[in-house]
Amino acid sequence: MDNKYTLAVSELMTAVTTLTGLQVIWKDAGGSAEPSLPRKQCLHCNPFCARVKAAAERIRRCSINDTVTIESLATFRRRPFIHRCHAGADELITPIFFDGVYTGAFFLGPFRRRNAICAYPSCKNEFAGLPEYRPAQVAAAGRILRLLEFAAGQYRQTLAIRQSLEDESCQRLRPALEYMDRHFRQPLTASSAAAACHLSTSRFIHLFKEKFKIGFSEYLLRRRMEEAKLLLTGTEMKIGDVAFRCGFQNQSYFGMVFRRNTGNTPAAYRIHFRCRREP
Numbered sequence: 001m002d003n004k005y006t007l008a009v010s011e012l013m014t015a016v017t018t019l020t021g022l023q024v025i026w027k028d029a030g031g032s033a034e035p036s037l038p039r040k041q042c043l044h045c046n047p048f049c050a051r052v053k054a055a056a057e058r059i060r061r062c063s064i065n066d067t068v069t070i071e072s073l074a075t076f077r078r079r080p081f082i083h084r085c086h087a088g089a090d091e092l093i094t095p096i097f098f099d100g101v102y103t104g105a106f107f108l109g110p111f112r113r114r115n116a117i118c119a120y121p122s123c124k125n126e127f128a129g130l131p132e133y134r135p136a137q138v139a140a141a142g143r144i145l146r147l148l149e150f151a152a153g154q155y156r157q158t159l160a161i162r163q164s165l166e167d168e169s170c171q172r173l174r175p176a177l178e179y180m181d182r183h184f185r186q187p188l189t190a191s192s193a194a195a196a197c198h199l200s201t202s203r204f205i206h207l208f209k210e211k212f213k214i215g216f217s218e219y220l221l222r223r224r225m226e227e228a229k230l231l232l233t234g235t236e237m238k239i240g241d242v243a244f245r246c247g248f249q250n251q252s253y254f255g256m257v258f259r260r261n262t263g264n265t266p267a268a269y270r271i272h273f274r275c276r277r278e279p
Contacts (some may be wrong), residue, residue, distance in 0.1 A: 006036045013063040015042055015108075020141045021131055022111060028104035048110060048126040052087045058120070061086045062181065066107075070095075075102050080142050085110070088119045089130060094145040106145045108138065149233050171196050172207060180274055184223045185247045190216045201206050225261055232270045239266045 013024040025041050027033050033042030044053075044062070044213055053059045065085050073083060074095035084090050093107030111131045118127035179196040180188065193216065195203030208216050224246045231242045243254035243266075258266050 006034050010037055010041060010150060012144065016141050016144050020108070020137050022138075022141065023110050023139075024145070025107045026104065028106065029067070031134075034254060041166075044107070044110070046130075047112065048087075048089060048123060048130055051123045052120060053125045054122075058087070070105055071102050074105060076163055080093050084116065084133070086119060087207060088116050088127065090116065090133060092142050092145070094142060094149050097277060106148060106230060108141055111138070121161055143234070147230065172199065173211060176204065176208070180220060180223070184220060184227075186246070187246060187249070188220060220247075221257070224257075225258070228254070228258065228266070230261065230270070232266055242266065 009026070012205065016022070016024050023040065023044070023046055025033070026037065027042070027045065039045065047209065049062070053062060056140065062085070068095055074093065078095070078097070080092060083093050089110035091107050091111070092110070094106040096104045096106070105163075109201055111133045112127065113133045115209055118124045150227070152172050174196040176193040176199075190205050191201045194201045197204065199207065205216055208219075212219065214222075228242055228246045228248075231237050231245060232239075238246070239254075240251040244252045246252045246254070248254035255265055258264070258269070261270055
């Protein structure tokens with residue numbers, strides 16, 4: 001994965017930890033971590049987790065928790081949630097999806113709720129030393145991680161196209177993709193993108209669909225929709241301004257397209273998102 005991208009994500013993960021005192025780690029669906037991340041952002045390496053993992057059987061249970069259990073819950077809920085692990089500690093899980101498929105998650109914690117009981121007597125002292133659950137603090141951190149989730153999903157889409165561009169036959173499309181990424185907020189046509197790589201419009205449309213398995217218009221719409229979701233959930237920007245900022249020429253058309261793609265109006269999506277993501 002692009003080192004500049006992971007560095008930016010790592011810095012934001014560090015910022016969340018600085019603000020909350022809670023560790024943030026990022027694991028993919030198989031339980032592996034991005035190699036360029038520092039160890040503390042790849043593994044549960046706090047004193048409690050280290051103590052729990054002192055026994056081989058508990059290491060196995062940790063592995064199952066971080067892969068099978070989390071993936072199952074994330075796929076069912078499809079939103080951030082608080083999960084209690086086999087040892088009795090809690091974490092905020094922010095799942096990451098790409099094209100509707102679970103690809104990993106951010107873990108915030110562990111922390112201790114008042115009613116929680118450590119499952120292993122030998123780990124009680126370390127369990128008592130975990131930070132106590134602070135709802136407002138965890139909710140605020142969750143909003144930041146949710147923005148990182150959107151960024152991670154968007155990056156994976158970009159990375160998939162970059163990887164396909166390694167195919168020599170796709171090199172002709174690179175100028176068009178760069179042009180679209182710079183100007184997606186502006187009125188764009190297949191003709192203008194085709195001109196960027198010196199292809200006829202019909203040839204460009206055919207080649208784009210053949211190589212990337214997605215049409216020009218659908219790719220452009222996805223790019224604009226991801227930007228709109230980020231602005232709706234991460235800012236107080238007026239919906240009309242969001243529409244214009246993302247390349248939609250009027251709010252009514254934006255609302256129609258947004259509802260068709262998400263099942264909600266932009267206003268309902270904003271409210272629903274914020275309510276559902278309060279841990």
